[in-house]
Amino acid sequence: MTLLELQNLLKDKVRAAAIMHFQMAPDQIVSEIPPKTELGDLAFPAAFELAKVIKQQTGEKQNPRAIAETLKAELEKFDFVDHVEVAGPGYLNVFYNRGKFLRENAVRQFGSETTDGEKICVEHTSVNPNKAAHIGHVRNSVIGDTFQRILKATGKSVEVQNYIDNTGVQVADVVVGFIYLENRDLDSIKKLDAELAAKSETFDYYCWELYAKVGQRYQADEELKAKRAEVLHAIEEGGNDIALLADYVATRNVECILKTMERLSIRYDLLPRESEILHLHFWNRAFETMKERGVIHFENEGKNAGCWVMPFDSHEGTDEHETDKILVRSNGTVTYTGKDIAYQMWKLGLLGLDFYYKPFFKYADGKEVWITTAERSADTHVRAPSFGHGEAVYNVIDARQSYPQEVVKKGVAAIFPEKGEAASVHLSYEMVALSPAAAGELGFEISDEDRKKPFIEMSGRKGLGVKADDLIDRLEANALAEVESRHPNLAADVKPQVAHQLAVGALRFFLLKFTRNTIIVFDFGEALSTEGETGTFCQYSAVRANSIFRKAEEQGLSLLHFQEILEKTHEAATILNDGEAGNEIWSLAILSSRLDETVRQAASQNEPAILAKYTFALAKAFNLFYHHHKILAERDPVKQAVLAVTADMARRSLTSALDIMGIEVPEKM
RNA sequence: GCCGCCGUAGCUCAACGGGACCAGAGCGUCGGUCUUCUAAACCGAAGGUUCCGGGUUCGAAUCCCGGCGGCGGCACCA
Numbered sequence: 172m173t174l175l176e177l178q179n180l181l182k183d184k185v186r187a188a189a190i191m192h193f194q195m196a197p198d199q200i201v202s203e204i205p206p207k208t209e210l211g212d213l214a215f216p217a218a219f220e221l222a223k224v225i226k227q228q229t230g231e232k233q234n235p236r237a238i239a240e241t242l243k244a245e246l247e248k249f250d251f252v253d254h255v256e257v258a259g260p261g262y263l264n265v266f267y268n269r270g271k272f273l274r275e276n277a278v279r280q281f282g283s284e285t286t287d288g289e290k291i292c293v294e295h296t297s298v299n300p301n302k303a304a305h306i307g308h309v310r311n312s313v314i315g316d317t318f319q320r321i322l323k324a325t326g327k328s329v330e331v332q333n334y335i336d337n338t339g340v341q342v343a344d345v346v347v348g349f350i351y352l353e354n355r356d357l358d359s360i361k362k363l364d365a366e367l368a369a370k371s372e373t374f375d376y377y378c379w380e381l382y383a384k385v386g387q388r389y390q391a392d393e394e395l396k397a398k399r400a401e402v403l404h405a406i407e408e409g410g411n412d413i414a415l416l417a418d419y420v421a422t423r424n425v426e427c428i429l430k431t432m433e434r435l436s437i438r439y440d441l442l443p444r445e446s447e448i449l450h451l452h453f454w455n456r457a458f459e460t461m462k463e464r465g466v467i468h469f470e471n472e473g474k475n476a477g478c479w480v481m482p483f484d485s486h487e488g489t490d491e492h493e494t495d496k497i498l499v500r501s502n503g504t505v506t507y508t509g510k511d512i513a514y515q516m517w518k519l520g521l522l523g524l525d526f527y528y529k530p531f532f533k534y535a536d537g538k539e540v541w542i543t544t545a546e547r548s549a550d551t552h553v554r555a556p557s558f559g560h561g562e563a564v565y566n567v568i569d570a571r572q573s574y575p576q577e578v579v580k581k582g583v584a585a586i587f588p589e590k591g592e593a594a595s596v597h598l599s600y601e602m603v604a605l606s607p608a609a610a611g612e613l614g615f616e617i618s619d620e621d622r623k624k625p626f627i628e629m630s631g632r633k634g635l636g637v638k639a640d641d642l643i644d645r646l647e648a649n650a651l652a653e654v655e656s657r658h659p660n661l662a663a664d665v666k667p668q669v670a671h672q673l674a675v676g677a678l679r680f681f682l683l684k685f686t687r688n689t690i691i692v693f694d695f696g697e698a699l700s701t702e703g704e705t706g707t708f709c710q711y712s713a714v715r716a717n718s719i720f721r722k723a724e725e726q727g728l729s730l731l732h733f734q735e736i737l738e739k740t741h742e743a744a745t746i747l748n749d750g751e752a753g754n755e756i757w758s759l760a761i762l763s764s765r766l767d768e769t770v771r772q773a774a775s776q777n778e779p780a781i782l783a784k785y786t787f788a789l790a791k792a793f794n795l796f797y798h799h800h801k802i803l804a805e806r807d808p809v810k811q812a813v814l815a816v817t818a819d820m821a822r823r824s825l826t827s828a829l830d831i832m833g834i835e836v837p838e839k840m
Numbered sequence: 841g842c843c844g845c846c847g848u849a850g851c852u853c854a855a856c857g858g859g860a861c862c863a864g865a866g867c868g869u870c871g872g873u874c875u876u877c878u879a880a881a882c883c884g885a886a887g888g889u890u891c892c893g894g895g896u897u898c899g900a901a902u903c904c905c906g907g908c909g910g911c912g913g914c915a916c917c918a
Contacts, residue, residue: 206860219859222898258860340917497916500916501916575913601912604911653880684853703865708866721877781856797882798873798883839878
C-alpha cells in the first residue's frame with residue numbers, strides 16, 4: 172500500500188468512526204503532517220471540526236479531546252497503524268507500523284503508471300524573437316517546464332507550446348535597426364550571420380545590442396520612430412521583402428533561444444506563430460462566433476464609438492463603460508487581446524480552425540519540434556501529431572499581464588459558458604529584477620534615482636539584463652574548476668558533462684525555490700552559490716547515496732541482498748522503534764515516501780516551489796542520516812539492511828524529485 | 841484615483857483551504873566535527889512585539905476592517 176492510499180483509507184476510517192459515534196461528520200476530513208516524527212506520521216484535526224459541527228447541529232458543546240479519544244479506538248484496529256495518540260488540544264496522531272511500512276515500500280517505484288488521457292496544454296517561454304533570452308525569461312521557462320513535468324508525473328499527458336510573436340513591434344524594432352541603422356538587406360544579414368558564427372558569436376546576442384541601440388535612437392529620432400509603424404505594417408501584411416527579412420531575423424532568434432533552453436533541458440512540442448494566426452484568419456472565425464453568441468457588441472456612441480467591445484462587469488471603473496474591453500478598434504484592426512482570445516480558443520479546441528504544421532527542429536535524440544505554417548504541407552496530415560484541443564490550458568506569463576489574462580479567461584468563458592473559466596489558467600509569476608549592485612556588476616550606469624530603489628527592472632529595450640547563456644557559462648566554468656580540483660582523475664570528457672549538470676542544477680533550483688509570487692531580486696552571489704539551499708546541495712546528497720551502493724556492489728553487497736534480508740525478518744521494527752536513532756532512520760524513510768503527495772500538492776496549487784522545498788528537506792535529512800549511520804561499516808546485518816533500504820528509498824525519491832525539476836544527478840562531484 | 845501583489849531573524853525566503861512545547865530554513869556571525877560510504881557536508885549557539893491599530897475565533901503570520909510603507913497593472917501598445 173502506498174502512503175497516499177494509506178492516508179485515504181485512514182480518512183475514510185475517521186469519517187466512518189465519526190458517523191458511528193456521533194451520527195455526523197465534517198464535510199471534509201483533513202489530514203496534516205505533524206511537525207515532528209515523535210508526534211506521529213499523520214495527524215487529523217477532525218475532532219475540532221466535529222466539535223464545531225456538533226455545536227451547530229445540537230447546540231451541545233463537546234471537548235475536542237474527548238471526541239478524539241472516541242475516534243482513536245477505531246483507527247487502532249487497523250494493522251498498518253501501530254498506535255494512535257491524542258495530543259495537544261485534540262489532534263489525532265497516527266503512528267504507522269514502521270516495520271510493515273518499510274517492507275512494503277522497500278521496492279516501490281515512484282510515478283504514475285497510468286495516463287488518464289486528458290491532454291493539458293502548457294504554454295511557456297514565448298520570448299519575443301528579437302534578442303537573446305535573459306534570466307527573467309528563464310524563470311518563465313523553468314517554471315513552465317517544471318510544471319509540465321509535474322503534470323506528467325501525476326499522469327497527465329501534456330503538450331508544450333512556445334508562442335512565437337514573430338510579427339510584433341519588438342521584431343519590427345530590430346528590423347528597423349538592420350534596415351535603417353545598418354543599411355542591410357536580407358543577404359547582408361545572412362552574411363553577417365555567417366561572420367558571427369565564424370567568430371563563435373551568436374545572432375541573438377548581436378540582436379540584443381542592436382535592439383538596445385534602436386531603443387536609444389527612438390528617443391531622439393522621430394523619423395526613425397515613424398519607420399517602426401511602416402515596418403510593422405509590412406511584416407503583418409506579409410509577402411514582401413521586409414516581411415521576408417523579418418522572418419529570417421525572427422527564425423534565427425527562435426533557433427538561438429531554443430538552443431539556450433535546450434542547455435537547461437527545456438524542450439517544446441510546438442511553436443505556434445502569430446503570423447499564422449493572422450494569415451489563417453483565426454480572428455475572423457473567433458469574431459463570427461462572438462457575434463453569433465452575442466457576447467460582443469458594436470458601440471455607436473461614447474468614447475468607444477466605432478469599436479467592437481466585450482463588456483466586463485468584474486472590474487468596476489468610475490463610469491461603467493470604462494470596463495469594456497475593445498477587441499476591434501474603430502479603424503477596423505484587431506487588438507492584441509482579441510487575437511489572444513482567438514488563440515486561446517484554438518488551444519482549447521473551440522475555434523473550429525487549425526494551423527498547418529511542419530517540423531522545425533530535431534533534438535539530438537530525434538525528438539522533433541513542430542512549427543505552424545500557413546500552407547498545407549504533406550507533413551501536416553501525414554506526420555504531424557494532433558496539436559491543441561487541450562482539456563485545460565496553462566499559460567505561464569508574468570504577473571504584470573494578470574489583467575489581460577483575466578480578460579482572455581473571462582472572454583473565452585463568456586463565449587463558451589459550457590467550458591467555463593477553470594479551463595484557462597494563468598500560471599503567473601513575478602519578475603526577476605536586478606539588485607542595484609548586480610546592475611553595477613553588469614557595467615551599467617545607475618542613476619541616483621535607481622540606486623535608491625529596492626530593485627531595477629530588467630529591460631530588453633535598454634539592453635539591461637543578465638543574459639541566460641552568460642550565466643550558464645559562468646556556472647559551468649565555476650563548476651568545472653571545482654570538479655577539476657576534486658576529481659582530477661575523472662575522464663576528460665566526463666568533467667565538462669558533470670560541470671554542465673551542476674550548472675543546470677544550480678540555475679533551475681535557484682529559480683524554483685522561490686514561490687511564484689516572490690519577486691526575485693537577482694544577485695550574482697546567490698545565483699552562483701553551491702552551498703546551503705541550492706540545487707548543488709541536493710545533487711550532492713544523491714551522488715553520495717549512489718556512491719554508497721557503488722561501494723557496496725564492490726564488496727559484493729547488492730541492493731537485492733538487503734531487500735531479501737528485510738523480507739525475511741521482523742526485527743526491522745525493533746531498529747526503527749529504537750529511540751532517537753530509530754526515529755532518525757524512520758524520518759528519512761517516511762519523508763522519502765512523501766514525494767507522491769508532494770508532487771500532487773505542487774500540481775494542485777500550481778506551485779513548483781513546493782517540490783523544490785521538499786527536495787531540499789529530503790537532501791538535508793539524508794545528509795544527517797549519512798553522518799550518523801555508516802552503512803558499510805554496520806556489523807548487524809538486519810540493521811545494515813534497514814539502513815541500506817532506507818538510503819535507497821531516499822536516493823530514489825531524490826533522483827525522481829530532481830528529475831521532475833529537470834535536474835540530473837552526476838556520477839561524481 | 842481605481843484594481844492587484846507584498847511587508848516574517850542582520851540579509852534572502854518558508855509556513856499546505858486559521859491550530860500542537862521555542863513562528864521555520866538558507867546565507868552571514870560565533871564555536872565545534874575529516875586515518876572510517878565524497879567536509880559542495882554535519883553539529884551547536886546567538887538572532888523575531890510576523891509593519892502598526894482594531895475586530896472575528898477556544899486559537900490569527902494566516903480571515904475581516906482601518907492605517908503606514910514598497911512594487912506592479914489600469915491604451916482604439918504588444
